[in-house]
Amino acid sequence: MRFGARINRREFFDVLAAAAAMCAGSSTLDGAQSEARHLLQLSGYPLDLETPLKALTSYLTPNDLFFVRTHWTPTRVDSAMWSLTVDGEVSRPLKLSLADVKALPRTDVTCVLQCSGNGRNWFDPPVPGVQWRYGAVGNARWSGVRVRDVLSRAGLKNVAQHLHTFGGNAPPGRVPPFNRSLELEKALADAIIAYEMNGDPLPHEHGGPARLVVPGWAGDHWMKWLSRLSISREPQVGFYMETAYKYPIRPRGPGVAVASGDMRPITEMFVKSNITSAPSRIRVGERTSLRGFAFSGAPDIARVEVSDNDGVTWRQARLNDQHHPYAWRLWSYEWAPTVRGIHQIAVRARDSRGREQPKIPDWNPSGYLYNGWHTVMVEVA
Amino acid sequence: MIGSRVFRLAWVLIVCVVASIEGGCRSAAVIESPDLNVRSTPPLSTESLPQPGTVTASLPPGAGMETVRSRCVACHEPAMLRQQRLTAQQWMVEIEKMQGWGAAVSNEDKTQMAGYLGTIAAPDNTRFTPAIVAPLSAERSTRNAAGQR
Numbered sequence: 001m002r003f004g005a006r007i008n009r010r011e012f013f014d015v016l017a018a019a020a021a022m023c024a025g026s027s028t029l030d031g032a033q034s035e036a037r038h039l040l041q042l043s044g045y046p047l048d049l050e051t052p053l054k055a056l057t058s059y060l061t062p063n064d065l066f067f068v069r070t071h072w073t074p075t076r077v078d079s080a081m082w083s084l085t086v087d088g089e090v091s092r093p094l095k096l097s098l099a100d101v102k103a104l105p106r107t108d109v110t111c112v113l114q115c116s117g118n119g120r121n122w123f124d125p126p127v128p129g130v131q132w133r134y135g136a137v138g139n140a141r142w143s144g145v146r147v148r149d150v151l152s153r154a155g156l157k158n159v160a161q162h163l164h165t166f167g168g169n170a171p172p173g174r175v176p177p178f179n180r181s182l183e184l185e186k187a188l189a190d191a192i193i194a195y196e197m198n199g200d201p202l203p204h205e206h207g208g209p210a211r212l213v214v215p216g217w218a219g220d221h222w223m224k225w226l227s228r229l230s231i232s233r234e235p236q237v238g239f240y241m242e243t244a245y246k247y248p249i250r251p252r253g254p255g256v257a258v259a260s261g262d263m264r265p266i267t268e269m270f271v272k273s274n275i276t277s278a279p280s281r282i283r284v285g286e287r288t289s290l291r292g293f294a295f296s297g298a299p300d301i302a303r304v305e306v307s308d309n310d311g312v313t314w315r316q317a318r319l320n321d322q323h324h325p326y327a328w329r330l331w332s333y334e335w336a337p338t339v340r341g342i343h344q345i346a347v348r349a350r351d352s353r354g355r356e357q358p359k360i361p362d363w364n365p366s367g368y369l370y371n372g373w374h375t376v377m378v379e380v381a
Numbered sequence: 382m383i384g385s386r387v388f389r390l391a392w393v394l395i396v397c398v399v400a401s402i403e404g405g406c407r408s409a410a411v412i413e414s415p416d417l418n419v420r421s422t423p424p425l426s427t428e429s430l431p432q433p434g435t436v437t438a439s440l441p442p443g444a445g446m447e448t449v450r451s452r453c454v455a456c457h458e459p460a461m462l463r464q465q466r467l468t469a470q471q472w473m474v475e476i477e478k479m480q481g482w483g484a485a486v487s488n489e490d491k492t493q494m495a496g497y498l499g500t501i502a503a504p505d506n507t508r509f510t511p512a513i514v515a516p517l518s519a520e521r522s523t524r525n526a527a528g529q530r
Contacts, residue, residue: 036427040511044436044458049514064516068433072456126466126504128475133511172456173483205433205517 039065042130046070047205050118050135053276056293059322059330060110061138063198068205069115069136071178074169074225079201079209084150084193088164088231091155098209101193104145104153109192109215111326112139112295116218116245116266119370125255127367134274134374139293139328142213143196148188151231156184160231163187165212168225180245181236182214182221186267190215190325193226215326216297218266218369220245241265244366251362258365268297271357272371273304273331273349281379287336290317292374295328296351303350304331310344311359311373317347337380346375430515437512438463445497448490453479462502464509469499 039049049068051061079098086094115136120129130136147163164181171177182191194213195202202208207224214221220240235241246263273294282288294301300323305314320330337343348357360372431437438460440446453462467475472495480486486494502509 036430037516038427038430038513039433039516041433041435041437041460041514042464042511043461044434044438044512047434048461049433049517050511062516064518066517068517128465128467128471130461131464131466131509175482200519203517203519205521 037065039067040133040135042132046072048130050132051138053134053274056135056138056274057276057291057330059139059320059327060198061140063140063200063203063206066113066138066140066197066206067115067136069117069130069219070169070205070224072169072171072175074204076204077168077209077225082209082227084210084226085228086150086154086230087228089157089160089233090151090231091157092153094150094154096150098195101145101150101195101210104149106143107146107192108141108143109190109194109213109326110139110141110324111213111215112137112269112328113213113219113222114138114269114272114295116220116368117366119372120367122370122372123363123367125363127365129367136219137295139295140198142192142194143199144192144194144210144213147191147193147212147229150193150229151188154231156231159233160184162232162235163191164228164230164232164236165221165223165226166228166230167207167211167223168227176239178240179236179238180221180223180240181232182217182267184231186214186217216268216299218245218269218297220266235265245368246366247368248362248364251364254363256363266368269295270361270369270371271296271298271301271349271351271355273301273347273357274374275345275347275376278345278376278378280377281381282337283381284337284340287334290333290335290345290347291331292347293328293330294319294347294349295326296349296353296355297326298351298353298355299325300352301329301349302352302354304329305348305350306333306335307346307348308335308337308343308378310375311346311348314348337378340380343378343380344375345378346373348373427515430513432521433514433517435512435514436460438509441501443497443500445493449494449497452484452486452490452494456484460509460512462498463506464511465498465502466504466506467499467502468504469495472498472502 040052042048047068047070051065051067055065082098084096117129118132118136121131121133161184162181163184166179169178192213193210195210197206210226212223212226245266247266248258249262249264252258273292275292277291279288290306294304304317306317307314317331317333323329350356357371361370436458440450440459476491476494
């Protein structure tokens with residue numbers, strides 16, 4: 001509790017919302033529509049930008065409004081000079097230019113990219129790191145080549161188990177490099193090397209000329225400025241595999257330290273939904289459309305529910321038909337309040353594997369994968 | 382539940398009263414964006430917004446500020462420090478991690494830095510708000526990526 005015994009940080013801002021709504025006649029979600037298109041900068045260097053929720057209303061998130069996460073200031077790579085090395089447990093090591101990669105069969109994948117730290121700001125007690133709120137997430141159409149098509153040309157040896165990934169984001173001093181690995185089974189199933197994002201060349205800030213796309217898995221696996229794939233019998237070692245991006249195998253309670261051996265690497269995202277459109281004020285008898293998005297590490301969302309009384313009762317929202325595996329579902333709910341007062345609107349989702357979004361997620365030491373109910377306050381007059 | 386609602390409403394009134402004291406709700410220069418806690422001064426136009434990467438935060442004065450500025454901000458924009466909500470003990474862990482990674486921090490510096498950071502970015506820190514910046518421009522993204530198109 002940081003605001004006294006009876007109100008937590010989140011409630012404080014919810015209340016602030018109601019106050020702002022009463023004063024100015026608008027809230028963030030609807031009142032800000034007249035504002036310019038913008039991003040929210042959490043750090044100028046390294047560059048960390050999140051998308052305002054109100055800009056996340058379309059099925060595909062525009063490239064210029066898509067969140068950006070960087071560990072360090074990356075060296076820009078001229079696409080004419082870029083190459084991808086494939087080595088390790090393969091019969092024929094490769095060095096491919098961008099033209100070589102583009103000559104392979106092209107594939108499109110539309111799916112969600114979410115930073116593993118999205119929502120870190122809401123964990124209590126607080127944890128160090130970029131204090132992402134809601135918008136380190138977006139849905140895009142990624143185009144490129146399947147990892148399996150590249151690796152089949154290199155010839156995988158029978159002992160191959162893990163795909164080590166390397167990017168061009170060189171750290172300063174003795175800071176460990178951001179080297180990662182993922183199980184080969186997942187990489188062969190549906191990972192791609194993307195060189196386009198929503199039909200445009202992959203922007204530099206998003207990892208251009210080429211990055212890894214791992215549908216359903218958190219962004220820490222989506223190596224940007226991809227430079228090398230190395231096949232191994234063992235997982236990658238180093239700080240960013242053995243210490244960072246790990247999650248407790250069993251929850252230990254808020255603020256409790258967890259030994260590295262009791263943690264596992266983050267892989268699939270947790271089921272999550274957010275509200276992107278809601279009025280700050282409405283009159284009894286009026287109708288309004290509440291809207292948002294829902295996604296998961298599972299291929300689809302089974303159900304989204306909305307509550308107008310902070311989770312006491314729930315009604316099912318309508319899911320938009322537009323969908324691809326591991327993409328988000330836009331949802332909407334027609335609401336006509338009948339009772340005056342301040343209503344706490346909450347949303348929760350269930351995915352196609354039956355996992356449901358919790359009111360408050362388990363705390364973890366690095367603040368990964370926050371997926372608690374998203375709530376907004378609406379005044380009904 | 383009733384008590385909780387009454388308490389929330391009390392907060393609404395307190396916030397409104399404070400806003401009124403500072404110049405009236407409607408005319409207040411700063412509007413709090415509720416769920417993201419973003420400060421903005423409407424109306425905004427994209428052209429008037431700073432470009433992504435523009436440094437907008439600074440370190441507040443205090444004992445240890447100069448040490449933190451000289452040891453940390455070469456790699457971390459001040460906003461990265463100011464958005465944290467950590468105890469002095471947690472700050473010490475972070476500083477020692479950076480020390481291990483090559484940051485030029487003496488043991489004498491550590492105590493001073495943890496004290497300063499534990500004051501300006503303590504667990505009750507609510508002063509940070511993200512900067513509103515322009516969307517990424519295509520020109521910025523592709524200026525060193527010739528040959529992609």
